[in-house]
Amino acid sequence: MTIEKPINRLYPISYFTGLIVMSLGALQFLPAVVSIIYSEWRIAAIFILTASVTSLVGVGMMFLGFRYRGAKLTFGEGTVVASGAWLLGTLLCALPYYLSGNYLSYLDCCFDVMSGLTTTGLCLIQDMDHLSNGINMWRHILTFVGGQGMVVLALTFLTKDQSSAYKMYVGEAKDEKLFPNAVSTSKRIWLISLVYLAVGTVVMTIAALLAGLAPDRAFLHGMWIYMSAWSTGGFAPMSQNILYYHSALFELCTMVFFIIGSFNFALHNAILEGKRGELRRNIETVTFTVTLTLLTLITTLGLMKNHVYPNAMAIFRKGFYQLISGHTVYARQFYHEWGDIALFAMVIAMLLGGSACSTAGGFKAMRTGIIFTTFKMEVKRMLLPESRVSEQKIHHIRDVTLTDSMIKSSFLIVMAYIFTFAFGTLVGMFAGFPFGMAAFESASVTGNVGLSIGVTSASMPACLKFTYLVIMWLGRLEFMSVLTLGAYIARKVGRKCD
Numbered sequence: 001m002t003i004e005k006p007i008n009r010l011y012p013i014s015y016f017t018g019l020i021v022m023s024l025g026a027l028q029f030l031p032a033v034v035s036i037i038y039s040e041w042r043i044a045a046i047f048i049l050t051a052s053v054t055s056l057v058g059v060g061m062m063f064l065g066f067r068y069r070g071a072k073l074t075f076g077e078g079t080v081v082a083s084g085a086w087l088l089g090t091l092l093c094a095l096p097y098y099l100s101g102n103y104l105s106y107l108d109c110c111f112d113v114m115s116g117l118t119t120t121g122l123c124l125i126q127d128m129d130h131l132s133n134g135i136n137m138w139r140h141i142l143t144f145v146g147g148q149g150m151v152v153l154a155l156t157f158l159t160k161d162q163s164s165a166y167k168m169y170v171g172e173a174k175d176e177k178l179f180p181n182a183v184s185t186s187k188r189i190w191l192i193s194l195v196y197l198a199v200g201t202v203v204m205t206i207a208a209l210l211a212g213l214a215p216d217r218a219f220l221h222g223m224w225i226y227m228s229a230w231s232t233g234g235f236a237p238m239s240q241n242i243l244y245y246h247s248a249l250f251e252l253c254t255m256v257f258f259i260i261g262s263f264n265f266a267l268h269n270a271i272l273e274g275k276r277g278e279l280r281r282n283i284e285t286v287t288f289t290v291t292l293t294l295l296t297l298i299t300t301l302g303l304m305k306n307h308v309y310p311n312a313m314a315i316f317r318k319g320f321y322q323l324i325s326g327h328t329v330y331a332r333q334f335y336h337e338w339g340d341i342a343l344f345a346m347v348i349a350m351l352l353g354g355s356a357c358s359t360a361g362g363f364k365a366m367r368t369g370i371i372f373t374t375f376k377m378e379v380k381r382m383l384l385p386e387s388r389v390s391e392q393k394i395h396h397i398r399d400v401t402l403t404d405s406m407i408k409s410s411f412l413i414v415m416a417y418i419f420t421f422a423f424g425t426l427v428g429m430f431a432g433f434p435f436g437m438a439a440f441e442s443a444s445v446t447g448n449v450g451l452s453i454g455v456t457s458a459s460m461p462a463c464l465k466f467t468y469l470v471i472m473w474l475g476r477l478e479f480m481s482v483l484t485l486g487a488y489i490a491r492k493v494g495r496k497c498d
Contacts, residue, residue, distance in 0.1 A: 021089055023153050054095070143235050351447050424467060
């Protein structure tokens with residue numbers, strides 16, 4: 001009788017991490033092609049070099065664990081793969097930025113990559129109005145891919161039906177299963193995203209043409225702005241963002257795509273299958289509508305109190321747009337003109353975020369809805385006889401019984417967001433910023449929103465840049481994956497020290 005020697009679990013982790021990293025290497029050839037079309041030869045050479053380096057790292061990691069690619073990952077190992085790939089991917093995807101000369105440090109490059117992948121939208125890049133088309137393409141590819149998820153990308157294009165796919169999928173803070181397995185679900189997510197990309201690019205290109213851009217610039221700007229709006233990312237090719245285009249049509253289109261992008265992919269799938277009633281019945285859309293309406297009202301009242309805009313239409317247009325997308329008002333205007341009431345509404349909106357399993361960040365409408373339903377259920381339990389209290393259900397694509405585990409999970413994640421927000425605020429104050437500015441910026445990075453009140457800049461302390469980078473990573477992967485990776489590394493280091 002032969003006893004099989006247990007395998008080193010680092011091997012399958014290495015294989016699947018390498019798989020994801022290799023997909024990021026392949027993506028870097030796309031901006032290389034754009035650079036070649038526009039004769040940006042130095043930028044093209046940079047992307048070809050970094051794409052080769054990233055792909056080689058991925059292939060090397062896959063080769064290391066190739067013999068064990070069939071080994072099943074545990075849920076803990078799946079989260080280690082997801083969070084580890086995000087960390088390593090950030091370090092490698094920052095290479096084109098660093099070599100381009102548009103950043104003051106490698107930390108700044110990593111900050112912008114993490115901001116893109118987490119669809120946050122804060123940036124430390126220099127001279128944005130004169131960036132090459134290749135670098136701009138890379139910025140917006142990162143935010144578009146980040147919205148769907150790099151694990152979802154790898155599962156879609158680089159694997160067949162793997163037994164460990166679902167563990168990695170969950171590790172990227174996604175738990176919706178549109179189909180029985182994670183690979184089919186990933187394929188559908190990307191199919192939905194690419195269909196919207198085609199439609200959105202056409203719409204935004206037309207808007208850019210009407211705004212006066214030349215046809216080739218209109219196409220690139222239209223595609224980039226759409227990628228950012230769909231991913232709720234906030235990146236733009238020009239430093240003035242949407243203000244650059246001086247177009248109400250641009251604002252309207254981006255607002256629509258931002259709202260659509262913040263919806264759950266399961267909801268998109270249900271609507272495409274003809275279940276349009278989900279738009280009014282789903283707990284996430286109901287919660288999103290209620291919270292957005294209340295916060296718009298608070299913001300409007302705050303702006304009226306401070307007389308920021310000349311008339312009611314301008315107040316509603318600017319206030320509502322900021323709550324939806326948050327990318328046209330300058331930091332100075334936020335801090336000095338909007339007033340405490342409107343800023344309070346913005347902070348709450350940034351923390352609440354969009355839908356679960358969408359491109360948005362924050363608490364998520366699902367958890368907010370579950371928490372409010374739980375409070376309603378507890379009040380009902382106190383008022384009614386015990387015999388009349390029945391199980392509580394919520395509607396999300398189908399009727400779902402609200403369980404203790406769902407309630408506990410929602411409360412834990414929301415509390416993690418609140419503690420992270422508080423920590424980011426504290427670090428901001430230690431860095432010398434007043435409470436209001438520190439809290440606003442912390443809410444922005446915690447919710448992966450990207451609004452800045454003037455704190456985020458290339459001149460802010462390195463410790464604050466690093467703190468915000470980690471907070472964006474934590475918020476996007478919803479804490480557990482990153483914490484599991486930290487515990488895994490600590491355990492490995494501890495064993496070697498013993």
